Amino acid sequence: MIKPDYPTERLELQALYQISQLIGSALDIKKTLSEVLQILHETLRMERATLVLQEEGGEHLSIAASYGLSKEEERRGIYRLGEGVIGRIFQSAYPFVVPDIHSEPLFLNRTGARANLPKGEISFIGVPVMLPEAVVGVLSVDRLFGPEISFEEDIRFLTVVAMLIAQFLRLHKTVSLKQQVLVEENLLLKKELRSRYNQHNIIGQCKRIQDVYNYIDKVAPSRATALLLGESGTGKELVARAIHQASPRANKPFIKINCAALPENLLESELLGHEKGAFTGAATLKKGRFELADGGTIFLDEVGELPLALQAKLLRVLQEQMFERLGGTQTITVNVRVIAATNRSLEECVEQGTFRADLFYRLNVVPVVLPPLRDRREDIPLLLDHFLQESNRMNAREVRLSSSVVQLLCGYTWPGNVRELQNLIERLVIMADRDTIVSRELPSYITAEPEAESLSAPSCRLVAPSPEGMGLADEPLPTIAAHKSLKDMEKTEVEGALRRHGWVQARAARELGLTQRQMGYRIKKYGIAPPDFSSCPWDTIKK
Incomplete structure (x- = not known):
């Protein structure tokens, strides 16, 4: 025989289903708990309910959380452990029923929510909210159903609701x-960044670098757009980060994007x-870099490579701090500080019509030119010591530089600037067969520098390198071949590297410690072209 459905059972199941759906997808604890109590009211015609939890x-x-209570009544609902009905339920971990609150001395009516109700029987039921380790609170309601429903039915149903609430509280605590761990890790990382970027983490003591420090100190507190100019490898991203770290936005995001890489x-x-x-493949909504950088800083590297159509939209973001997502109509407002960088002459780009004049003037508010490494040779020993220590630490080595190597490196022109120096040091440390690097281990394009140029840098004196740093050792300087010019030697070295790597520019560039752009420049400069392979099979070339 099939047991007929009772309306009360259907209402209970409906309420439990709604509560479980709500708890499974919620994060805001107070809002969720209040909505749970509201479900009880809407589904089961409950008038008042409270969820009391132990304070920290x-x-x-x-x-x-409550339903049917004002904010003031909520504030009055504070109980000591063991006080009144609520306190007894919490301490005993058992449900408690008050058939008539007017005749129960333990019922304190601390909130005063029922003081103005007409005389009559008001039933009150409370059940403990329990986790496996302890009672954490009390769920209480006025009687849910009419006299035809027993208190046992009410208690059974409320106990199930209390179990769902307990699971939600456990999830919220987890x-x-x-989240607290992530926040602490984030603070530690930001603290580490600030310590790393102390004095802006720019190695150097020369006058031109001191001017860069002064620029950072003056620009960082403002909201002005900064434009960083200079050759590739001079540290434009480093300066951008230093401006961000020294600004009031230091605790907000620093988002970077290379405009030439996409x-x-x-x-x-x-x-x-x-x-x-918005387009084929756009399966989900995606926030852009400007939106992610809201409140912080966005760094636009190689801004001179932006296409003209996008330059107009960037200008609007800079002027109005507003934009629409691709394929969207909603206008998004952001508060973003823009730092742009380029190694191109934007004035020439404006004259050639490849860069908007109005965007150039908007970016060129407080420009600064970062000096190339050849113009700050007195900083080279400091950089060598710094990168040598870093490479030794990362590769678990204890490699040192001989004095002749330091002299040669101080005299080299460094067309790739600091980035080239860093890459070269890392390569030397990795490839070193002994503890001290000598001049014959340097690439030939460095040792082939004319003697007058390589040794005519009186300002390149070593500045107290640390004992575990370069560790200079005496070694005679290599004899420079007088019959070959630097240009011929560099061309020979570049061409030789290309041949060794099957004319793959990226691999040859890595061997020489150059970027792909620098390699491409040298290939064009010297007119280097691969041999004609048209007469041989392609599969032979691949081998």
Whole structure:
């Protein structure tokens, strides 16, 4: 025989289903708990309910959520452990029923919520909210159903609701602990960044670098757009980070994007984001870099490579701090500080029509030119010591530089600037067969520098390198071949590297410690071209 459905059972199941759906997808604890109590009211015609939880100190119980109570009544709902009906339920971990609150001395009516109700029987039921380790609170309601429903039915149903609430509280506690760990890790990382970027983490003491320090100190507190100019490898991203770390936005995001590294059809999506379905492959909504950098700083590297169509949209973001995602109509407002960088002459780009004049003037508010390494030779020993220590630490080595190597490196022109120096030191440390690097281990394009140039840098004196740093050793300087010019030697070295790597520019560049752009420049400069392979099979070339 099939047991007929009772309306009360259907209402209970409906309420439990709604509560479980709500708890499974919620993060805001107070809002969620209040909505749970509201479900009880809407589904089961309950008038008042409270969820009382133990305070953090553990000495009092207070109302965490309620339905049918005003804010003032909620504030009055504070109980000592063991006080009144609420306190007894918490201490005993057993449900408690008050058939008539007017005749129960333990019922304190601390909130005063029922003081103005007409005389009559008002039933009150409370059940403990329990986790496996302890009672954490009390769920209480006025009687849910009419006299035809027993108190046992009410208690059974409320106990199930209390179990769901307990699981939600456990989930919330777990998420809060993880979030706290993440916040602490974030603070530690930011502290480490600030310590790393102390004195802006720019190695150097020469006059031109001191001018850069002064520029950072003056520009950082402002909201002005900064434009960093200089050759590739001079440390434009480092200066951008230093400006951000020294600004009031230091605790907000620092977002960087290389405008030359992405194709034109993806660049707008990366900068401004896109809506779901904006184009083929846009399966989900994506926030752009400007939106992610809200409140912080965005660094636009190689800004001179921006296509003209996107330059107009960037100008609007700079002027109005507003934009629309690709495929969207909603206007998004952000508060972003822009730092742009380029190794191109934007004035020439404006004259050639490849860069908007109005955007150039908007970016060129407080420009600074970062000096190339050849113009700050007195800083080279400091840089050598710094990068040598870093490479030794990362590769678990204890390699040192001989005095002749330091002299040669101080006299080299460094077309790739600090980045080239860093890459060369790392390569030397990795490839070193002994503890001291000597001049014959340097690339030939460095040792082939004319003697007058390599040794005519009186300002390149060593500045107290640390004992574990370069550790200079005496070694005679190599004899420079007088019959070959630097240009011929460099061309020979570049061509030889290309031959050794099957004319793959990226591999040859890595061997020489150059970037692909620098390699391409030298290939064009010297007119180097691969041999004609048209007469031989391609599979032979690949081998």
